[in-house]
Amino acid sequence: MRIGELSRRTGVSSRSLRYYEEQGLLTSSRSGAGQRHYADSAVERVSLVRQLFDAGLSSRVIATVLPCVESPDDPAVAEEAFATMTRERDRIDGEIARLTESRDALDVVLAANSRHRAELVARSA
Numbered sequence: 001m002r003i004g005e006l007s008r009r010t011g012v013s014s015r016s017l018r019y020y021e022e023q024g025l026l027t028s029s030r031s032g033a034g035q036r037h038y039a040d041s042a043v044e045r046v047s048l049v050r051q052l053f054d055a056g057l058s059s060r061v062i063a064t065v066l067p068c069v070e071s072p073d074d075p076a077v078a079e080e081a082f083a084t085m086t087r088e089r090d091r092i093d094g095e096i097a098r099l100t101e102s103r104d105a106l107d108v109v110l111a112a113n114s115r116h117r118a119e120l121v122a123r124s125a
Helices: 003-010 014-022 042-054 059-065 075-124
Strands: none
Touching: 003 014, 003 042, 014 042, 042 059, 059 075
């Protein structure tokens, strides 16, 4: 199928599909006129790539995980993919902890500001 058809079937823009190819996440063959052609299996591949992006993984990390899909019976590949995903989950947990700390610090400032605003209102009344 051509890129427009893959885009229609997956809901992913042609521009994104070209980006996936540039990053090694998707492959196509070329016609004599240079048009991209994709196998039917590309629909599932794009769906998986979207899931991994939605999970917060970068294209670089996704490229390291995808060999697990291509070689599902290779224990070494499966182990590497698992380790990569575990590291990414740990990274996301760290980001969540940092964001929670930032939110809590902002809550302290907001509480102080609320008290100050209430004092200003009381004085002007």
